[in-house]
Amino acid sequence: MTGDRPLLEIRNLEVVFPTPSGTVRAVRDVSLSVNPGESLGIVGESGSGKSTIARASLGLIELPGRIVGGEVLWRGRPLTDEKTARRYRGRQISIVSQDPMAALNPIRTIGAQMTEVMARHLKLKKQQARKRAADLLEKVGIPEPGRRLDQYPFELSGGMQQRVVIAIALSCDPLMLIADEPTTALDVTTQAQILRLISSLQKELGLALMLITHDLGVVAGACDLLKVLYAGEIVESGTADALFHHPHHPYTAALLGATPRLDGRTDRLRIIKGHPPDLRSVDAGCSFSPRCPHSTTYCESEHPLLEPDSRGGMFACWHPRNRLEPRSVAQER
Amino acid sequence: MNSPLLEVRGLSVAYDVGREGFWGQRRTRLQAVDDISFSVERGQTFGLVGESGSGKTTTGRAILGQVPITKGRITFDGREITGMDGRRLRSMRRNMQLIPQNPYGSLNPRMNVRDLIAEPLVVHRQVKSARRATEQVVELLELTGMNASDLRKYPHAFSGGQRQRIVIARALALNPLLIIADEPVSALDVSIQAQVVNLLQDLQERLALTYIFISHDLAVVRHISHRIGIMYAGKLVETADRDRIYQNPIHPYTEALLSSVPIPDPTVERARRGEILSGEPPDPISPPAGCRFRTRCHLSQARCGEDEPPLENRADEHRVACWFR
Numbered sequence: 001m002t003g004d005r006p007l008l009e010i011r012n013l014e015v016v017f018p019t020p021s022g023t024v025r026a027v028r029d030v031s032l033s034v035n036p037g038e039s040l041g042i043v044g045e046s047g048s049g050k051s052t053i054a055r056a057s058l059g060l061i062e063l064p065g066r067i068v069g070g071e072v073l074w075r076g077r078p079l080t081d082e083k084t085a086r087r088y089r090g091r092q093i094s095i096v097s098q099d100p101m102a103a104l105n106p107i108r109t110i111g112a113q114m115t116e117v118m119a120r121h122l123k124l125k126k127q128q129a130r131k132r133a134a135d136l137l138e139k140v141g142i143p144e145p146g147r148r149l150d151q152y153p154f155e156l157s158g159g160m161q162q163r164v165v166i167a168i169a170l171s172c173d174p175l176m177l178i179a180d181e182p183t184t185a186l187d188v189t190t191q192a193q194i195l196r197l198i199s200s201l202q203k204e205l206g207l208a209l210m211l212i213t214h215d216l217g218v219v220a221g222a223c224d225l226l227k228v229l230y231a232g233e234i235v236e237s238g239t240a241d242a243l244f245h246h247p248h249h250p251y252t253a254a255l256l257g258a259t260p261r262l263d264g265r266t267d268r269l270r271i272i273k274g275h276p277p278d279l280r281s282v283d284a285g286c287s288f289s290p291r292c293p294h295s296t297t298y299c300e301s302e303h304p305l306l307e308p309d310s311r312g313g314m315f316a317c318w319h320p321r322n323r324l325e326p327r328s329v330a331q332e333r
Numbered sequence: 334m335n336s337p338l339l340e341v342r343g344l345s346v347a348y349d350v351g352r353e354g355f356w357g358q359r360r361t362r363l364q365a366v367d368d369i370s371f372s373v374e375r376g377q378t379f380g381l382v383g384e385s386g387s388g389k390t391t392t393g394r395a396i397l398g399q400v401p402i403t404k405g406r407i408t409f410d411g412r413e414i415t416g417m418d419g420r421r422l423r424s425m426r427r428n429m430q431l432i433p434q435n436p437y438g439s440l441n442p443r444m445n446v447r448d449l450i451a452e453p454l455v456v457h458r459q460v461k462s463a464r465r466a467t468e469q470v471v472e473l474l475e476l477t478g479m480n481a482s483d484l485r486k487y488p489h490a491f492s493g494g495q496r497q498r499i500v501i502a503r504a505l506a507l508n509p510l511l512i513i514a515d516e517p518v519s520a521l522d523v524s525i526q527a528q529v530v531n532l533l534q535d536l537q538e539r540l541a542l543t544y545i546f547i548s549h550d551l552a553v554v555r556h557i558s559h560r561i562g563i564m565y566a567g568k569l570v571e572t573a574d575r576d577r578i579y580q581n582p583i584h585p586y587t588e589a590l591l592s593s594v595p596i597p598d599p600t601v602e603r604a605r606r607g608e609i610l611s612g613e614p615p616d617p618i619s620p621p622a623g624c625r626f627r628t629r630c631h632l633s634q635a636r637c638g639e640d641e642p643p644l645e646n647r648a649d650e651h652r653v654a655c656w657f658r
Contacts (some may be wrong), residue, residue: 262591
């Protein structure tokens with residue numbers, strides 16, 4: 001199940017949302033790819049564009065949102081084409097989102113919701129589908145799966161509901177799973193269970209995983225590769241080890257400093273002053289410069305582009321941290 | 334005055350959640366908080382930690398007198414406030430303020446910043462004139478890192494973090510001794526959360542405030558608390574000084590909770606693959622007899638189902654409710 005051709009490829013994606021007070025540039029020039037079996041973490045705060053990327057990866061950018069540039073390819077085919085997207089969505093590529101109660105239909109039994117997907121995509125007969133549904137529930141760790149099929153979502157706890165959503169996402173043997181804040185609505189012990197379930201399923205089934213979260217702790221254990229989003233752009237990418245231990249971009253470093261930890265120091269948290277920019281009027285320079293401790297006048301006027309670093313990652317900053325060699329392209333003024 | 338600012342003894346709170354029986358003659362009771370005791374020292378922060386349904390919010394609301402308590406005693410600043418009523422209670426209440434979780438729901442969208450922050454001053458008749466009220470509001474805004482130029486703006490003009498600063502200013506208006514902060518940073522982004530946590534720490538130092546910091550987030554609680562209480566299914570299962578809880582947890586639930594919190598460090602996370610807690614908290618309407626954690630506990634034995642373990646002092650005010658630890 002490994003190959004060099006990426007499953008999902010996003011090239012120079014631009015997504016906008018027109019609003020009465022101006023056009024929000026939610027995703028700006030984002031490129032990424034996910035290979036078979038790979039786990040990619042996407043980290044960002046509210047409004048960073050992370051969920052828009054998730055939706056674009058499923059061909060689900062809906063009006064008034066519009067893709068105004070770039071492309072989204074699933075094994076080389078454009079997901080921006082609704083017909084193509086419909087063929088793969090839920091079958092080869094599926095999603096687990098934040099709120100299981102919103103993903104499940106409250107007035108239909110779990111069995112009915114699970115078999116519906118299989119009837120549509122796999123053309124299974126009712127008995128076969130039911131059998132498969134019970135097997136899937138067992139696989140995601142739901143006790144007494146046969147009985148659960150006849151229950152309604154409200155009869156299950158949040159953690160169990162999220163397991164059902166995962167079971168539905170797996171029902172057509174997908175190649176890739178997109179998990180958009182899959183544990184944000186859950187308690188911490190349940191979060192640990194669900195994260196472990198996703199990781200073990202990913203390894204066991206050889207799934208590609210795109211895990212989207214605001215929580216650096218969540219991706220630390222689950223993902224090999226990371227991308228950090230700020231104000232709709234990727235500001236840094238690389239291996240989890242590189243980004244957590246020696247971040248180049250000041251935003252990555254600041255986010256790590258602002259995250260309270262169970263281990264380590266208990267004195268004051270390092271803060272990031274100010275707040276994220278208004279995406280209706282994006283400045284010419286680096287979006288992080290108003291909040292960046294290393295910002296210069298150059299940063300305010302010149303937009304840094306992603307450039308490769310020496311360890312296989314990328315960063316977009318004129319004054320990168322943790323680097324021995326000076327920045328090659330631009331000379332500071 | 335070295336006595337604790339707040340003492341809670343044997344506090345229980347039950348909610349009526351429905352009726353049973355053909356005629357509805359039996360009430361169904363949900364025991365949200367069951368016989369808990371703790372005290373909070375002056376100028377310190379007591380972190381109250383638990384998952385959804387553990388009773389931590391109810392505990393806070395019972396202290397504030399917002400829910401009727403079924404049993405127990407609460408002593409505040411040397412005086413028992415349970416059973417107190419009328420005027421005296423009102424003047425005590427002024428000394429305790431709440432910072433709620435959701436800064437979007439807790440500010441009236443049709444009031445401007447000046448009126449929002451002045452409201453408690455007016456309600457409690459703490460100011461003589463409108464001009465004096467405005468002056469105080471400006472002081473409070475500056476104290477919480479906002480500007481006097483924000484006075485005439487409405488809540489919608491502010492981000493979540495700024496709204497939470499307004500909520501904090503409002504809570505400080507009456508010069509309280511105790512602030513009960515119920516998940517005050519849970520709705521905020523990490524970068525903003527750190528600003529608010531640091532602000533709360535600064536204010537505590539400057540104004541000698543006492544906090545009860547209610548949260549599900551053990552990492553945030555560790556940064557801000559002096560002492561910590563862990564709740565499970567309406568019971569307090571462990572209380573101790575901050576460092577003892579994190580370095581030397583005794584109750585198996587505390588241990589499980591700590592090992593569930595993801596650490597933002599891939600090296601640490603990969604090495605940590607310990608046992609994680611399975612199962613889910615019990616139904617609060619019919620919790621298991623004996624120890625409530627026994628249904629998920631790896632140490633559970635017959636005794637745990639027969640007797641409920643009391644919260645006992647093990648050493649240095651490190652209290653634990655477990656038969657086998």
